[in-house]
Amino acid sequence: MKYLRLYFLFALIFSSTLVSHAQTPEDRIKELGLNLPEVGEPMGTYVKWRQVGNVIYLAGNGPDVFGKVGSDLTLEEGYQAARETGVEILAVLKAACGGDLNRIKQFVKVLGMVNSAPDFTDHPKVINGFSDLMVEVFGDDGKHARSAVGVAALPNNIAVEIEVIVELKE
Structure with missing residues (x-):
């Protein structure tokens, strides 16, 4: 019994070490094996982000995935x-933060739009692809208030479009 307790104690310590996350968002991105893309130009007459005080508002971003969910x-x-869109959003946020994702204090609000078939109702499960990634990268600071809605169409027939509001550290 004594050895069994020691085994479980060792297993608990060892497993918590294996699942521990790196200290910075950049380290977590590397741990996840993500490669952030170059931030492209907007598709229209708008900007990719706007900063007001210590809040950054991102324009909608979408993946290179097309069709109706x-x-x-x-x-x-x-x-x-949605997860792929999250990688794109990380790249835009990094550019908006002057190359330092550590400046992000917390995610505030997310709007996830799903290009969906009329009878599809699992929009929140789709947008979880984005939300799960933000928590993997930012921990609790990546949790956010969120709306996930289905829409009849999105630009160029992309599968999802996601808007983000984040607060920066002062």
């Missing part, structure tokens, strides 16, 4: 599209 794409493919 629930008819052209599965829920899982929609989830991955």
Whole structure:
């Protein structure tokens, strides 16, 4: 029994070490094996972000995944599209923060729009692809208030579009 307790204590310590996250968002991005893309130009007459005080508002971002979730794409493919959008948003946030994601204090609000078939109703499960990634990268500071809605169409038939509001450290 004594050895069993020691085994469980060792297993608990060892497993918590394995799942511990690096200290900075940049370290976590590396741990996850993510490569942030170059930030492209806006598709229209707008800017990718606007800073007001210590708050950054991001324009909508979407993935290179096309079609309607629930008819052209599965829920899982929609989830991955939202996660891919999260990688794009990390790149935009990094640019907006002058190259330092450590400046982000917390995520405030997220609007996730899903290009969905009329009878598809799992929009929150799709946008979890984005939300889960932000928590993986920022921990509790990546948690946010959120709306996840289905829409009839998105620009260029992208699968999802996500807008973000973050607060910067002072």
